[in-house]
Amino acid sequence: MNTGPYSDEKVQKYIAAEFIPVKSQCVWDKRTELMKQFDVAWTPTLLVHDSTGKEHHRVVGFVPVDDFLAHLKLGKAKMFFNRFRFADALDNFTTVIEQHPDAGAVPEAIFFQGVAHYWKSHDPKGLRRAYDTLAARFPQSEWARRALPYKQIPL
Amino acid sequence: MADIKWEKDFHKAVELAGKTNKSLFQDFWFDG
Numbered sequence: 001m002n003t004g005p006y007s008d009e010k011v012q013k014y015i016a017a018e019f020i021p022v023k024s025q026c027v028w029d030k031r032t033e034l035m036k037q038f039d040v041a042w043t044p045t046l047l048v049h050d051s052t053g054k055e056h057h058r059v060v061g062f063v064p065v066d067d068f069l070a071h072l073k074l075g076k077a078k079m080f081f082n083r084f085r086f087a088d089a090l091d092n093f094t095t096v097i098e099q100h101p102d103a104g105a106v107p108e109a110i111f112f113q114g115v116a117h118y119w120k121s122h123d124p125k126g127l128r129r130a131y132d133t134l135a136a137r138f139p140q141s142e143w144a145r146r147a148l149p150y151k152q153i154p155l
Numbered sequence: 156m157a158d159i160k161w162e163k164d165f166h167k168a169v170e171l172a173g174k175t176n177k178s179l180f181q182d183f184w185f186d187g
Contacts, residue, residue: 012159019180022168023161026185034165040183049179053169076178 005068014069018076019048048075056082063104070096070103081112086120107143110134114147128153 005011015021024034026043034040038047038055048057048071057075059068077092093113097106114130117123127150134144135151162168165181172179 006159015159015180018178020168020172020175020177021159021161021180021182022165023163023182023184024165026183028185035183038181038183043183043185045183047181047183049169049172049181051169051172051176051178053165053172053179072180075180079178 005063005065008065011065011069014072018072046071048072048079050079050083066100067103067105070100070105070109073099074105074109077109077112077116081116084119086116089116090120107134107138107141110138111143111147114150124150124153125155128155 006015024032026032026035026040038045042060044060044062046059046063046068047055049055056079057071059071063071073092073096077089077096080086080089080092090113093109093116096103096109097113100106110130110133114127117126117129127147131144131147131150131153134141134147138144161182162171168179168181171177
């Protein structure tokens with residue numbers, strides 16, 4: 001039976017369309033090989049992998065539906081980004097930002113949207129825009145501080 | 156409402172992901 005975010009129809013549809021879902025049980029007194037392989041020390045631990053099984057994104061702890069969907073999409077975006085597929089990454093970071101504006105994953109998505117834009121176009125203005133957006137919308141976020149060097153880039 | 160069809164074997168799931176070119180989502184859970 002699916003409980004928590006998994007009982008939500010949007011989550012079910014998104015997972016069915018985009019992922020092969022797998023549940024791996026944790027055993028604390030005798031860690032499983034998968035727990036050791038992925039350094040899992042708390043539950044829930046949610047991992048987004050590419051089609052070869054390589055991890056690209058991780059969430060530890062409960063997340064409600066909107067945050068959950070944003071993390072799944074951020075994971076897909078990071079998977080494209082890590083493979084230098086910057087146009088696909090850009091589309092997916094933008095999806096997180098536009099479809100889940102209040103989700104906790106958004107500041108990270110804005111940061112990497114700027115970087116993906118830079119890699120795709122070699123125009124540094126995308127980095128500056130990422131800083132401006134983070135400074136305006138999420139000034140307390142660590143991602144705003146990470147983007148601070150881009151403040152110097154002229155628009 | 157369609158239930159999610161969970162795989163229970165990670166390695167089988169990777170095999171399926173490779174065949175279908177889908178990403179893989181893994182939920183580590185604890186039945187406390």
